[in-house]
Structure formats: structure tokens, C-alpha cells
Amino acid sequence: MIKLFSLKQQKKDGEASPRSGNQKKPSAAQLRIAKDINELNLPKTCNTEFPDPDDLLSFKLIICPDEGFYRTGRFVFSFKVGPNYPHEPPKVKCETQVYHPNIDQQGNVCLNILREDWKPVLTINSIVYGLQYLFLEPNAEDPLNKEAADVLTNNRRLFEQNVQKAMRGGFVGGIYFDRCLK
Amino acid sequence: MGDSQDPLNKRWDHLRKILERPGPFCHPEFEPSPEILDFIMTGCKILVIGAGGLGCELLKDLALMGFKQIHVIDMDIIELSNLNRQFLFRHKDIGSSKAEVAAAFINKRIAGCQVTPHFCKIQDYDESFYRQFHIIVCGLDSIVARRWINGMLISLLNYEDGVLDQSSVIPIVDGGTEGFKGNARVILPGLSACIDCTLDLYPPQITYPLCTIANTPRLPEHCIEYVKVIQWPKENPWGIQLDGDDPQHIGWIYEKSMERALQFNITGLTYRLVQGVVKHIIPAVASTNAVIAAVCATEVFKLATSCCIPMNNYMVFNDVDGIYTYTYEAEKKDNCLACSQVPYTIPIKDPAKYKLKDLIELLCESASFQMKNPGLTTVIDGKNKTLYMSTIKSIEEKTKENLSKSLVDLGLRDNSEVMVADLTSPSTMVLKLKYLVSDVEME
Numbered sequence: 001m002i003k004l005f006s007l008k009q010q011k012k013d014g015e016a017s018p019r020s021g022n023q024k025k026p027s028a029a030q031l032r033i034a035k036d037i038n039e040l041n042l043p044k045t046c047n048t049e050f051p052d053p054d055d056l057l058s059f060k061l062i063i064c065p066d067e068g069f070y071r072t073g074r075f076v077f078s079f080k081v082g083p084n085y086p087h088e089p090p091k092v093k094c095e096t097q098v099y100h101p102n103i104d105q106q107g108n109v110c111l112n113i114l115r116e117d118w119k120p121v122l123t124i125n126s127i128v129y130g131l132q133y134l135f136l137e138p139n140a141e142d143p144l145n146k147e148a149a150d151v152l153t154n155n156r157r158l159f160e161q162n163v164q165k166a167m168r169g170g171f172v173g174g175i176y177f178d179r180c181l182k
Numbered sequence: 183m184g185d186s187q188d189p190l191n192k193r194w195d196h197l198r199k200i201l202e203r204p205g206p207f208c209h210p211e212f213e214p215s216p217e218i219l220d221f222i223m224t225g226c227k228i229l230v231i232g233a234g235g236l237g238c239e240l241l242k243d244l245a246l247m248g249f250k251q252i253h254v255i256d257m258d259i260i261e262l263s264n265l266n267r268q269f270l271f272r273h274k275d276i277g278s279s280k281a282e283v284a285a286a287f288i289n290k291r292i293a294g295c296q297v298t299p300h301f302c303k304i305q306d307y308d309e310s311f312y313r314q315f316h317i318i319v320c321g322l323d324s325i326v327a328r329r330w331i332n333g334m335l336i337s338l339l340n341y342e343d344g345v346l347d348q349s350s351v352i353p354i355v356d357g358g359t360e361g362f363k364g365n366a367r368v369i370l371p372g373l374s375a376c377i378d379c380t381l382d383l384y385p386p387q388i389t390y391p392l393c394t395i396a397n398t399p400r401l402p403e404h405c406i407e408y409v410k411v412i413q414w415p416k417e418n419p420w421g422i423q424l425d426g427d428d429p430q431h432i433g434w435i436y437e438k439s440m441e442r443a444l445q446f447n448i449t450g451l452t453y454r455l456v457q458g459v460v461k462h463i464i465p466a467v468a469s470t471n472a473v474i475a476a477v478c479a480t481e482v483f484k485l486a487t488s489c490c491i492p493m494n495n496y497m498v499f500n501d502v503d504g505i506y507t508y509t510y511e512a513e514k515k516d517n518c519l520a521c522s523q524v525p526y527t528i529p530i531k532d533p534a535k536y537k538l539k540d541l542i543e544l545l546c547e548s549a550s551f552q553m554k555n556p557g558l559t560t561v562i563d564g565k566n567k568t569l570y571m572s573t574i575k576s577i578e579e580k581t582k583e584n585l586s587k588s589l590v591d592l593g594l595r596d597n598s599e600v601m602v603a604d605l606t607s608p609s610t611m612v613l614k615l616k617y618l619v620s621d622v623e624m625e
């Protein structure tokens with residue numbers, strides 16, 4: 001049991017005690033993200049881009065699926081890691097317009113671990129794998145783009161054609177998609 | 183002679199009975215003395231973070247207990263809805279700074295008390311501000327702010343060869359309330375469980391699956407979340423970020439979520455619920471604030487005077503149905519990201535010649551580290567800097583030129599800290615560089 005202050009050593013009061021080498025320390029979020037980033041183990045279809053190497057809290061993930069409906073496409077996601085990481089998940093948006101049942105026109109992504117199922121033990125790597133999986137197995141049961149989900153459920157062939165059309169750049173169901181072939 | 187020594191002044195007699203006589207519950211090293219009351223009244227500097235529901239209670243309690251050197255920090259302004267429980271504020275104060283009005287009220291009402299207000303964010307001040315206080319009391323409603331101040335006080339700890347210098351410990355007394363539930367805790371940074379050690383105690387915000395709120399809403403909350411998360415960024419009615427304190431914004435969200443609720447036949451959507459969901463408000467109960475603040479103020483008094491052993495270390499209080507209270511010892515986590523980072527000292531003979539790649543070689547080859555792919559970061563002049571990371575191509579390319587620079591050229595100084603992440607350790611490790619030549623010799 002320590003006794004914190006003895007009246008004899010009334011420290012402080014203006015004269016800041018010269019603590020050797022007191023530099024500002026990185027936040028817990030910073031320490032954790034450094035570890036997450038250093039240990040990223042990306043599948044060969046994924047790549048990261050750090051515009052500023054000193055800022056590990058904001059970066060892009062590029063996914064180029066090599067199988068499934070979306071092979072030959074190139075999709076960019078932005079990651080923003082907040083000060084409450086890993087207590088809260090990073091904010092992830094899809095920057096590429098994509099015809100996908102689980103991604104909407106504003107880039108919102110419906111992936112459970114990005115919201116309701118996030119846990120602090122999960123890492124950036126878990127999210128990368130989750131996103132990659134969305135391209136391999138689009139999920140019509142949890143749709144954000146309901147029309148795409150309906151097409152996927154009722155006519156897989158048409159869905160495949162729509163994905164191709166969107167990736168080449170063009171209209172699908174009245175919405176224009178930018179070309180995103182790699 | 184201070185106010186406390188004046189024999190004609192009976193105002194503090196009740197405190198004298200505690201501070202000038204020994205007793206069975208005293209700290210083993212407690213020495214009764216009139217000087218202790220003097221310390222409270224003249225020497226002891228307390229910082230109260232937050233001047234809201236808990237903050238008003240804390241300021242009143244501490245000031246009436248005899249503390250005079252009190253600072254209070256809060257970035258918020260007073261709103262009409264605060265007035266039912268934040269009793270230092272009046273209707274005319276709406277729109278003014280909470281910290282400033284609270285300080286002025288206490289100073290006017292309690293003779294001799296000098297509360298200094300700070301109308302800003304806690305993040306606006308650096309370590310030189312926080313270091314001046316003996317004890318910090320928090321009445322906060324945000325986990326981010328709690329973690330920030332926790333990290334700040336941990337960064338003020340001074341380790342000599344891995345041993346904590348106890349005079350660098352600034353205790354935190356933290357209170358929190360949610361409706362009829364509350365908690366109070368004492369944190370001795372570096373010695374007992376910190377905010378990050380017990381992060382699991384704070385439940386994450388309730389979030390709903392995006393696809394549910396987009397397609398199959400069932401609750402009024404789903405409609406509000408939809409408007410907040412999807413419709414606002416899409417339509418962006420005022421071209422700015424959603425501000426939960428702006429009545430116009432809340433009005434817009436209310437109107438749009440109402441439309442959506444009607445469309446899906448969902449009932450129970452109210453303006454208050456919109457406010458609650460957007461701002462994550464939990465209704466505040468005045469009596470809970472009073473109980474928790476009283477516990478916190480008592481702990482501050484115990485810590486400042488050593489007249490009694492402080493609470494060990496976490497108390498929960500619940501009067502939803504009857505009254506329940508319980509105190510237990512929250513445990514310090516061995517791998518806590520915030521407080522277990524005891525820096526590992528690395529002596530450097532010639533920092534002007536010692537290159538970053540020499541340091542990395544040491545980390546990989548020395549028997550005590552045996553790292554695989556260490557990623558090194560640091561903080562220079564308050565800014566994060568990535569020194570080297572080999573595993574990410576885009577970072578490797580931009581940082582590889584650092585490898586052949588000396589530690590001095592990289593801006594690292596004697597006692598600078600380098601953070602090292604590697605597969606071989608469960609969390610990021612902190613190295614403290616110890617230059618064996620003085621800075622002067624290097625010039």
C-alpha cells in the first residue's frame with residue numbers, strides 16, 4: 001500500500017519536475033494498429049496502400065479477386081481507424097462503385113464484423129478476409145442493394161452478366177457504374 | 183496563517199477531528215497533523231474533468247470539503263435540458279460555457295475557493311498542464327476521453343531502470359453513471375488496473391446490422407439508424423457532418439425517420455428517441471450522480487490526506503430495484519496496451535554513428551529479443567513517425583532510406599522511445615534509447 005504524498009515532498013506547483021526524456025507517447029490505438037499493420041498477412045489478391053507512411057490510421061485496401069463473379073475487377077476500400085480502436089471497429093468504405101448485393105451506391109458495406117459483431121480481438125486482417133469473402137460469396141440474404149440480391153437469388157446467369165457489365169463500365173438497372181477492370 | 187489555522191474559525195472542526203487524531207482505519211503511515219488541513223486548502227491541486235451532471239456535484243462536494251485549488255475542464259456549453267440536474271446553472275446561462283459558469287458559481291458561493299475554468303477539450307492541453315495536479319477526478323460520459331486522460335497520466339510515469347518512481351503517479355478517481363446505475367473507481371496509473379485494463383467493462387455501442395436497417399427494419403431505432411448512417415451522407419442536407427447538438431439536424435433526422443417508420447408500419451418513434459439514438463444519450467438521474475460524486479469526492483479526500491486507505495478499487499452501485507452496491511478489485515492486465523508498457527532500456531554508445539539498421543539487427547539477433555520482422559515507430563515532436571516496416575510494401579519503400587540514417591539524424595534523442603511491433607510478442611513493445619554520450623558532446 002503506497003502513501004502517495006508526504007507533506008514534506010510537496011512536489012509540483014509550477015516547477016514541473018524535470019522528468020528525463022518525457023516525450024508524448026503513442027495512444028493505445030496507435031500501439032495496437034502498429035501491431036496489426038506490421039503483422040498483416042494479406043492474401044495474394046489483396047494489397048494495401050499507405051499514402052502517408054507515418055499515418056497508420058488511414059489507408060486503402062485494394063482487392064483484385066482471382067475467382068468468382070468479380071475476377072478481373074479491382075476494388076478499393078478506404079480504412080479509417082479511430083482513437084477508440086480496437087474497442088470500436090475501423091470505418092471502412094468501398095470507394096469503387098460496384099454492383100454487389102452487400103455494398104450500396106454510397107460505398108457502405110454490410111459485413112457483420114464491421115458493425116454488430118466487431119470484437120477487440122479481431123484485427124485489420126480479419127476485416128481483409130471478410131471483405132475478400134464478400135467478393136467470392138456475395139450474400140443475397142443480407143442485402144444492401146436489394147435489386148442485385150434479387151437477381152442473384154433468381155437468375156445467377158443474369159447476375160453474372162450484370163456484374164460484368166458494371167465492371168466494364170455501363171448502366172445496370174438505370175445506375176451507371178465506372179469501369180473497374182484491373 | 184491560513185484559514186484552516188484560525189482558532190476562531192470553527193468551519194473546519196469536523197475535518198480536524200479526522201486529520202488531527204489517529205484512528206483504526208488510517209493508512210499505516212498516516213501521521214495526524216494540522217498541516218494536512220493546510221495542504222488540502224493551500225497546496226493540493228485537483229482537476230475535475232467534466233462540468234456536467236457528475237461535474238457539478240463533484241465541484242460542490244470538493245469545495246465544501248475544503249479543497250480550494252480546483253481546476254475544471256469542459257468543452258460543452260449549457261443547454262436547457264441540463265438544468266434539471268446540473269444545479270450550478272440557471273436559465274440565463276444557456277449558451278455559456280459549463281466550466282466557466284460552474285467555476286464562477288462555486289467561487290461566489292463558497293468563500294475562499296478558487297476554481298479555475300478551462301473551456302476547451304482535454305486534448306487541447308499537454309503533459310505540462312496535467313502534471314501540475316495531485317489528483318484528477320473524472321465525471322465523463324465518453325470512453326474515448328477516459329482512455330485519453332488515462333493514457334496521458336500513464337505517459338507521465340517515470341521509470342528508472344524499469345522501476346516505477348512513485349512520485350510520478352497521479353491518481354485518477356473516475357465516476358460514471360447511466361440512469362440508476364453508476365460506478366466509482368480509483369486508479370493508480372502504473373500500479374493498479376487502468377481504464378484500458380478493464381475496457382471490457384464498457385459495453386460497445388449498440389449497433390444494428392446494416393442490411394437489417396436497410397431492408398427489414400423492425401424497430402424505430404432501425405429507422406433512425408438508417409437515416410443517420412445512409413440517408414444523411416447521401417442527401418447531406420446542409421453539406422456538413424451530422425451534429426447531434428444541432429436542433430435543425432435532429433429535426434431533419436426525426437422527419438425522415440418518421441417517413442420511414444410509416445412506410446414500414448413501425449410505431450414508437452419520438453423526437454427524444456431520435457436524440458437518444460443519434461447522440462447515444464442515456465437518461466441521467468440526479469440522485470445517481472449525487473451518490474457517485476460523493477463516493478468520488480471521499481476517495482479524493484482519502485488520497486489527498488492518507489487519513490484512510492483508498493477504495494480497492496472499483497465500486498458498482500445500482501438502485502434500479504432496491505439498492506445494491508459492491509466493491510471489488512479490478513485487476514491490472516499484464517498485457518494492457520496502455521499501462522503494461524514498461525520501457526526496455528537500450529544503451530547506445532555512439533548515437534551519431536549508430537544506424538537504424540544496427541538497431542534492427544540487434545532486435546533480430548540478440549538472444550533476448552530474437553524478433554522476426556520488427557516494425558518500428560516513434561513519436562517526434564508530438565507526431566507519429568514510422569521508422570521502418572518491412573512487411574508492408576508501400577511503407578517499406580517509403581521508409582527504407584531510414585535504415586542507413588543514424589539515430590541522431592532520424593531525430594531520436596537520449597531517452598526517446600521507439601515502439602516495436604513483432605510477431606514474437608503479444609503486444610507492441612517500448613524501447614527507451616539511453617545515449618551513453620551527452621547531447622552536448624554530440625553537437
Ligand SMILES: [Zn+2]
Nearest residue numbers: 376379518521
Ligand atoms: Zn492498463
